[in-house]
Amino acid sequence: MASRSFQAHQQAIRKVKQALARDTLQQKILEKLTGLSPQIISRFLTGKPIDREALESIYSALGLALEENDGLIENGEPDLDRELSVLIEQVRQHCCRKIKRRHSQVTLLNQQQVEVSQLCVDLCTVERLSRETCISPANLLQDFKPQQDFERFGLGEPQQRLSGLQAIARSPKSIVIGKPGSGKSTFLKHLAIACCNGQLHSDYIPILLELKELTPLVTRRNALLKEYIHLELGLIDPLQTENILNSGKVLLLFDGLDEMPETARRNVQYQIRNFSQQYYKNSIVLTCRTQATEYTFPNFEYVEVVNLSSAQVEQFAKNWFCALTEKPHHGNILAKQFIGKLRFRENQQIAKLAVTPILLSFACWVFQTFKYLPSCHFDFYEQSIKLLLDPKDIDSSLDPQLFHELLNYIATKSFEREELFFEEKTLQKDITDYLNRRYPSDLNAQDKPEYKAILEILEEQYGLLLERAPGIYSFAHLTLHEYFLTKAILDRFSPQFSDRSFSSLMQKSWQDIFFLAAERMNNPDDLLLQIKQKTDTIIATNQKLQIFMAWVTQKASLVQVSYKQAAVRAFYFSLAVDRILEPKLARSLDFSHAVDRALKSSLHDRSLACHLDENLNRVFKYNSIRKLDYEFLLDLILDCLLVTFAYDLGLFLTFVDNLHIQLEHELKQSLKRFKSQLPDAEGDKSTYQKWWKSNSEIWTQNLRLTIIAYRNIGYDWQFKTQEKELLKQYYDANKLLVECLKRISRVSGDVRQEIESTLLLPIAEIEKRRKNNYQKVS
Structure with missing residues (x-):
C-alpha cells in the first residue's frame, strides 16, 4: 500500500530559519552538516514533503530539540506523485554518492589526479551526416581527402560553439x-559531477556507463540496458525502476560506443535507439569518435568537442602542474613557465598540436620530465613515446621494442599502399606478418603474442591506433603517422641503402618524409653518396643515353655564360629532354607566343638548373628574358624555332632584330635563305600548301641540320620508350639529390662539392674524375 505524504509544521520551518540566521549559516553549510541534498533542504524550507529522518537530521545539525508541535503533519490522502518524488530523491542521493566516489577525479598521464570539475571543454553543433553515409564507411572514403581532412574523418561540418554544459542543457x-584524445570521456564525468552538484538537471538521477563493460554481457536480449540501469539505481522492485524511467528524471551518460567490438556495438546501438524511444522523457548523452555508425539515432543532436581555447589550455596547465606540487603557488609558477615556452615562435608546431587534452597532456609531461619543449613534431613524439612506452609500464611478457618496430612497420606498409586509413583485415595482416617475421616459426604458440592482444594495447591502452569508423583504422594523428614513418625510413635507408628503397624515393609522396628523416641523421654524407651512385647507374649501361650525356657535357663546356657549370648542364639537359618527352606540343600561334610558353609552361622543367644557380632562378621566376645570358637566350629561341618551323621563321628573324640579338653572320644568312625558299603564306594559300606538302620534310631537316651545325642543339635523338622512361627517372633522381643538398643542413662541404661537380656527367667522365682524385690523394 502506498505510504502517506508528510510536510513539516510551519513552526519547525521557522525555528530552523532562525537557527540559520543566528549562527550566520548558509544553506550550503547545512547541506554539508546533514549530508542531505540541496533539493531536500529546499523542500523542507518551502514546506514541501520530506521524511521524518530528514527533519531529525536538520534539527540535530543545528542543535535543536524536537518538540511536539515541530513534527511532520499528514498531507491528506495518498499522493503517488509525491511518493515518486521522494523515491527519486533518495535514489539520486544514492547514485550521486557513487558518481562522486568513482568519477570526481581523473588520472593524468603522469598518474597525478585532478578534480574533474576543473576540466571543462567546449562543444559545437555539427552538420549531421546522411543515413546512407553513416551506414557505409566506404562512402566516407570515396570522396574523402585524407591529407586535408585527416582529423575530421567521419565528422560533419562544425557550427555554433557553446560551453559544454550549455550545449547539453539545451538538447x-x-x-x-x-577527435581521439579530445576529452569526451572526461566530459561525461564532468557532466555527472555537475548534475550531482546541481549545475545541470539538478533534480535528475545521473548514471554513467562505460559501454565496453557491457561487452561480455551483450546478447540479443533487448532489456540489457534496463537491467543494468536497475542495478545502478540500487532498487529491489523493478516496478520502481520502471516508474523512475517513465518519469523522465534520469540523466543517462553512455561512454565509448566506438570502443566496443563490432558485434556487441551493433546490438547496443540497437538497444540504445529503442530505449531512447521508449523512455523518451529522459536525457541521454552518448560519446563516439565518429558519426559513422551502423545505426542512426533519431532526435539526437550531434555535438563535437572542439579544440581547447587559449584560456582552457592555461587552466589545464595549471591543473597539471599544481597536481605535482604541495603548494599551489609552485604549480602556478611551473604552469606559467610552460605556457611561456609554448608561446615561443619556434614552438608553434607543438602549440598547434597541444589543443586537445591528450596532446596537451603529452606536452605538459614532456616539459615536466625533460624541462624543455621540443620545437618540431619529430622530437615531440620521440620524447612522448619514450614516456608512454616506458618498459616498466608495459606487460613484462612483451618487449617494448616490439611496439616501436611494429608501429614503424605499419606506418611503412600503409604508406607504401598510399593509405592513411586502412581496413581491419589489412591491419591484421600487417601485424601478423610482422609477428611471423619477428618470432621463429618453431616458437610455442603460447609464447607468441596474438594479433588481438597487440591491437588492444595499441588501441585501448595507448591510443596510438584508433578505429575511426566500423572496420577502418588509422594512427591517432597524422603527425604521429609521419613520426613512425620517419623512424622507419631512418632504419630503412641507412646504413644499407637498397634498390627498393631508392625506387620508393622516386615517389613524390615519400620525399618530404625522407628529407625529415635525413635531416635527423648525425652524418647523412654516406646516404647521399649512395643515392648519387644509384642515380648514375640508372643510365650507366645504356650506350645511347651515355652519348646523349656526353653531348650535354660538351655543349655546357663550350658556351660562355656566368652560371654554375652544373646548372649549365641541367639547362641543356632539360632543353633537350623537354622535346624528347613532349614531342607533340601544339604549334604556337606565333613565335612570341612560343617563346613566352617556353619561359612559363610547366612542360619545360628547368627546376634543376634553377635550384643549382640562384641567378638563373631569378630570370625564369620573373620571366625576364632580356637578363638571360646571351648564349642561353640564343639557344632557347632557336629551340622554339624548331617547334614552330616554317610558319614562324620570318617572325623569328624579326624577334631577333627587336631584341638586338647578334646572330653569327653565316647563321643569319642561312636562315634568310631558308626564308626565301618559302612561298608567300599570305598569298596563294593553295600554292603554299602544295609546296609544304612536297618539300616540308627535306626543308625542315635541312633547317635542323643548319642549327645543329652552328649551335650544336636540336638533335633528333629518336629514343625508344624505355630510354625515355630511364631519362625521366634519371632526371628526377638528380632533382632529388639537389633537393637533398638544399634541405639537409648536415651534409659536409666536400660531399656537396663531389655531388654537384659530377652532376649530369656521363659515367666515363665521372669515373675519370674519381680516378684522378684518387691518384691525387695517393
Missing part, C-alpha cells in the same frame, strides 16, 4: 563526437 539527447 535532451546528444551524441558527443570528437
Whole structure:
C-alpha cells in the first residue's frame, strides 16, 4: 500500500530559519552538516514533503530539540506523485554518492589526479551526416581527402560553439563526437559531477556507463540496458525502476560506443535507439569518435568537442602542474613557465598540436620530465613515446621494442599502399606478418603474442591506433603517422641503402618524409653518396643515353655564360629532354607566343638548373628574358624555332632584330635563305600548301641540320620508350639529390662539392674524375 505524504509544521520551518540566521549559516553549510541534498533542504524550507529522518537530521545539525508541535503533519490522502518524488530523491542521493566516489577525479598521464570539475571543454553543433553515409564507411572514403581532412574523418561540418554544459542543457539527447584524445570521456564525468552538484538537471538521477563493460554481457536480449540501469539505481522492485524511467528524471551518460567490438556495438546501438524511444522523457548523452555508425539515432543532436581555447589550455596547465606540487603557488609558477615556452615562435608546431587534452597532456609531461619543449613534431613524439612506452609500464611478457618496430612497420606498409586509413583485415595482416617475421616459426604458440592482444594495447591502452569508423583504422594523428614513418625510413635507408628503397624515393609522396628523416641523421654524407651512385647507374649501361650525356657535357663546356657549370648542364639537359618527352606540343600561334610558353609552361622543367644557380632562378621566376645570358637566350629561341618551323621563321628573324640579338653572320644568312625558299603564306594559300606538302620534310631537316651545325642543339635523338622512361627517372633522381643538398643542413662541404661537380656527367667522365682524385690523394 502506498505510504502517506508528510510536510513539516510551519513552526519547525521557522525555528530552523532562525537557527540559520543566528549562527550566520548558509544553506550550503547545512547541506554539508546533514549530508542531505540541496533539493531536500529546499523542500523542507518551502514546506514541501520530506521524511521524518530528514527533519531529525536538520534539527540535530543545528542543535535543536524536537518538540511536539515541530513534527511532520499528514498531507491528506495518498499522493503517488509525491511518493515518486521522494523515491527519486533518495535514489539520486544514492547514485550521486557513487558518481562522486568513482568519477570526481581523473588520472593524468603522469598518474597525478585532478578534480574533474576543473576540466571543462567546449562543444559545437555539427552538420549531421546522411543515413546512407553513416551506414557505409566506404562512402566516407570515396570522396574523402585524407591529407586535408585527416582529423575530421567521419565528422560533419562544425557550427555554433557553446560551453559544454550549455550545449547539453539545451538538447535532451546528444551524441558527443570528437577527435581521439579530445576529452569526451572526461566530459561525461564532468557532466555527472555537475548534475550531482546541481549545475545541470539538478533534480535528475545521473548514471554513467562505460559501454565496453557491457561487452561480455551483450546478447540479443533487448532489456540489457534496463537491467543494468536497475542495478545502478540500487532498487529491489523493478516496478520502481520502471516508474523512475517513465518519469523522465534520469540523466543517462553512455561512454565509448566506438570502443566496443563490432558485434556487441551493433546490438547496443540497437538497444540504445529503442530505449531512447521508449523512455523518451529522459536525457541521454552518448560519446563516439565518429558519426559513422551502423545505426542512426533519431532526435539526437550531434555535438563535437572542439579544440581547447587559449584560456582552457592555461587552466589545464595549471591543473597539471599544481597536481605535482604541495603548494599551489609552485604549480602556478611551473604552469606559467610552460605556457611561456609554448608561446615561443619556434614552438608553434607543438602549440598547434597541444589543443586537445591528450596532446596537451603529452606536452605538459614532456616539459615536466625533460624541462624543455621540443620545437618540431619529430622530437615531440620521440620524447612522448619514450614516456608512454616506458618498459616498466608495459606487460613484462612483451618487449617494448616490439611496439616501436611494429608501429614503424605499419606506418611503412600503409604508406607504401598510399593509405592513411586502412581496413581491419589489412591491419591484421600487417601485424601478423610482422609477428611471423619477428618470432621463429618453431616458437610455442603460447609464447607468441596474438594479433588481438597487440591491437588492444595499441588501441585501448595507448591510443596510438584508433578505429575511426566500423572496420577502418588509422594512427591517432597524422603527425604521429609521419613520426613512425620517419623512424622507419631512418632504419630503412641507412646504413644499407637498397634498390627498393631508392625506387620508393622516386615517389613524390615519400620525399618530404625522407628529407625529415635525413635531416635527423648525425652524418647523412654516406646516404647521399649512395643515392648519387644509384642515380648514375640508372643510365650507366645504356650506350645511347651515355652519348646523349656526353653531348650535354660538351655543349655546357663550350658556351660562355656566368652560371654554375652544373646548372649549365641541367639547362641543356632539360632543353633537350623537354622535346624528347613532349614531342607533340601544339604549334604556337606565333613565335612570341612560343617563346613566352617556353619561359612559363610547366612542360619545360628547368627546376634543376634553377635550384643549382640562384641567378638563373631569378630570370625564369620573373620571366625576364632580356637578363638571360646571351648564349642561353640564343639557344632557347632557336629551340622554339624548331617547334614552330616554317610558319614562324620570318617572325623569328624579326624577334631577333627587336631584341638586338647578334646572330653569327653565316647563321643569319642561312636562315634568310631558308626564308626565301618559302612561298608567300599570305598569298596563294593553295600554292603554299602544295609546296609544304612536297618539300616540308627535306626543308625542315635541312633547317635542323643548319642549327645543329652552328649551335650544336636540336638533335633528333629518336629514343625508344624505355630510354625515355630511364631519362625521366634519371632526371628526377638528380632533382632529388639537389633537393637533398638544399634541405639537409648536415651534409659536409666536400660531399656537396663531389655531388654537384659530377652532376649530369656521363659515367666515363665521372669515373675519370674519381680516378684522378684518387691518384691525387695517393
